Structure formats: C-alpha cells, structure tokens
Amino acid sequence: MNGAVEFPLDLAELSFRAAGESLVRRSVLPSGVRIVSEHVPGSRSLTIGYWVAVGSRDEEPGHFGSTHFLEHLLFKGTAKRTALDIAVAFDSVGGEHNAMTAKEYTCYYAKVQDRDLAMAVEVLTDMLTSSLLDPVEFENERGVILEELAMADDDPSDVANERFFEAVMGDHPLGRPIGGSPDTIRNATHTAVQEHYRANYRPQDLVVTVAGAVDHDVLVAAVTRALALAGWDLSEYAAPVGRRSGNPASISQGARLTIVPRPLEQANLLMGFPGLLASDDRRVTMSVLNSIFGGGMSSRLFQEVREKRGLAYSVYSFAPGYSDAGLFGMYAGCTPAKAGQVAELMLSELHRLAEHGVTADEMKRASGQLSGASALALEDSDTRMSRLGRSEITLGEFVDLDEALRRLALVTAADVQQLAYDLVAGPLSIAAVGALEPDAFAAIMPDPIRS
Structure with missing residues (x-):
C-alpha cells in the first residue's frame, strides 16, 4: 500500500494490502450498509463494531441526551433476547461487549474468539435493529443514567473537561456534554428517544467494522443474513449517508x-x-x-x-x-x-x-x-x-x-x-x-x- 486509500461511498467493493500484510476489504451493500474488515495474519480473536454516524452534537432541542440514552437502552432486550440473554451470550464465551457514545458517532462493539463471530454478529445485529425500547426499562435506565452523571459530577476532572469544552466551543453543538445533563435526562421522553432511534438506525446509516481473525466473505454473509432476519429490507436501494462537511465551523468563544x-x-x-x-x-x-x-x-x-x-x-x-x-x-x-x-x-x-x-x-x-x-x-x-x-x-x-x-x-x-x-x-x-x-x-x- 502506497499512500492513503480513499473510501468512496459509491464504490461497491474495495480490497488492498496494508502494512504488515493485513488484508483490508470493504463492501457497500445496495441498501447502503457498509462492511469493512481487516484480516490480521496470526490473529485468533477479533473485535467487531456496529457504528452509526450520529453523536451528541446531532441532537435537536427536545432530544438532548437521546443518543446516550439510546445507547443504554439497546442493551435492555429485544423480542428474541432479554438483557440477561445478551450478557450471557458474551460472558459464556469469555468475550467482552460494550458501547460508546461520542460527539460524532455511536459504536456498539464486542471482542471474541474467531469461532464466535457468528454469535457476535447475531447479537449485535439484534440489539441494533430490534431493541424493544420498553417504557418500563426506559424509566429504569433514566435512573441509571442520572447516577452515571452524578458519578461524573463527583469527578472534578470530568467537570473541568465539560466546562472547558463549553468555554472553547461556545454555542457550537460540540460544546455540549455527550451524556446530556441531569435536566435533559429528567426531561427526556420515551417518544423522543424512539424518534431518534427510527431516524438514525437505518441500513444507510450502518457501518460494520471487524479487525483480527476475520474472513470478509463470511462476515458479509453473516451480517446480511442477520439483518434480513431482523426484518431490514436489503433489496431496496439506498445510498450510504453522506459524511459530514469538512468546512470549518464558525466558533464563538463561550467563556474566557x-x-x-x-x-x-x-x-x-x-x-x-x-x-x-x-x-x-x-x-x-x-x-x-x-x-x-x-x-x-x-x-x-x-x-x-x-x-x-x-x-x-x-x-x-x-x-x-x-x-x-x-x-x-x-x-x-x-x-x-x-x-x-x-x-x-x-x-x-x-x-x-x-x-x-x-x-x-x-x-x-x-x-x-x-x-x-x-x-x-x-x-x-x-x-x-x-x-x-x-x-x-x-x-x-x-x-x-x-x-x-x-x-x-x-x-x-x-x-x-x-x-x-x-x-x-x-x-x-x-x-x-x-x-x-x-x-x-x-x-x-x-x-x-x-x-
């Protein structure tokens, strides 16, 4: 590989060798789903991530905190699996699973042995496509998130970091806290989080990435099968969502x-x-x-x-x-x-x-x-x-x-x-x-x- 390799959104297939003889392959499905893998020679495990390009900066008034709220709720069960079933699926194979909400994306990920790829794909797909967003669990998780925010507020370095972003970024959405504030979480509604889910968790929003002991063809087949079983229509054409503009924003200082x-x-x-x-x-x-x-x-x-x-x-x-x-x-x-x-x-x-x-x-x-x-x-x-x-x-x-x-x-x-x-x-x-x-x-x- 010489130089950077571009990832055009309209290119269906891409394959190249990277440093260390790893093999990078990328497929863009007709539905807009993007699947990218890196096979690393000698690996016996892999890490898989399900990404959507929506983060805290994308929230509209009335939806502040919805991205982080939704991240929590996707672990609370689907029509096929309870929250315990999700946890047991990974614990029983010695795997790890978690999620992260950032300012510009959300990722649900797991680390497992290579033989457990199919399981990881099935469970993560089920979580991302078929979460129940149960109203009772919604209220339970509201309390959990408020405790998480309280824990962060007890950490002075976290508080200083949030105030620093606000000071530098001012009114820009990047200046808002990722997890929301106690007020926005208390005021969050089940309907608002459902709307956020439906608007941003679609085939054209989904990016699946895997690195380690992975066969790309097996991965694409597993993801395609799991998404179809979840009820997503993969035959309907949709272009992947466009990437964010790289034009510099006008930033007005929030505080000196x-x-x-x-x-x-x-x-x-x-x-x-x-x-x-x-x-x-x-x-x-x-x-x-x-x-x-x-x-x-x-x-x-x-x-x-x-x-x-x-x-x-x-x-x-x-x-x-x-x-x-x-x-x-x-x-x-x-x-x-x-x-x-x-x-x-x-x-x-x-x-x-x-x-x-x-x-x-x-x-x-x-x-x-x-x-x-x-x-x-x-x-x-x-x-x-x-x-x-x-x-x-x-x-x-x-x-x-x-x-x-x-x-x-x-x-x-x-x-x-x-x-x-x-x-x-x-x-x-x-x-x-x-x-x-x-x-x-x-x-x-x-x-x-x-x-």
Missing part, C-alpha cells in the same frame, strides 16, 4: 474563564485554544507538537511543571479534532494556591515554543514516540477496528502504519513552530474546578469574562 468552586485539596485546571479539524493536513504536525509539548514524561510540560518545580503530579496536553472544529488543551492538577502559577507557566511554555521553536532532539524524540506508540497500538484488534470505523465515518480514507510514518517524517520543526504560533493567536479559555480565589488567574486574565 470558568471557575467551579469545590472544597477540594486539588484544583483541576484546563486551558487552551481552538484547534484543528480531523481532516486538516496539519493533524500530523499537531501530533508532533503535542508530543513535544505535553505528550509524555520527556515533554516540556512534564519537565517544567512537575520535574523541575514539583507543582503538579499530572500535567499533559491534548488535541481532539472533529469534522468542523477542534481544540488544543493543557491540563494540570495542582494545589489551589499554585493554580495561577501553573497556568502562567503552561501558557508561557507554549508561547516559548511558538517564539523559539523546537530542537532537533525534540523532533527526533517525538518521531520515535509517535511511531512506536502507533505500532504498539496496532497489536490490539480494538485499535484496528476503531481505525476502520473512523476511516469510514469521519475521514473517508484509510491510512496504514507505513503511510502514517511517511507523513510523520515530512513534518519539520518549522511546521511545529508555525502551528504553535497559530494556536496562541486564538482566544484563550480557562476552566478550573477547586477552592480557587476569583483572581487566581489575574496574571494572564486581568479582566476575565466569568461564567
């Missing part, structure tokens, strides 16, 4: 400074700027910048904040990207009295990188860290399955390890410095949770707009 008072021993501090889209060609440069700046124990943040000054135990940077927006953030957990000093130090380090660039040694370490981490991650079929899903739903192209390393080698120190310069030119947002004074960050925000 958000402080959530909590009587805690530590302050959880997040600060940062708008970042890059998932499809931006500079994503590889962002990976290098993030590695050098806050991606490991040799990073600038770790060395300056923790090793040299002892101001924090946990300190790092991160850079999530979405279809039309992204952000770059810095995190530290520190004594409340030192929060202002830590924030000032983290910001000054990023400015120093933007003004003076990075060294050849830092570039070499970042390249080694990223290439090694990428190779090690691909030892896990979960990672490969997720890569297939993101390739199909978000990027529209498949990038294997060799191509990723080729792109990494093209990044220069000047590229990293320019990206840092672009980041610090954006609006700075701070979100912090803890026993903090109102003027804790006065040195870098003398006249903040508080929320």
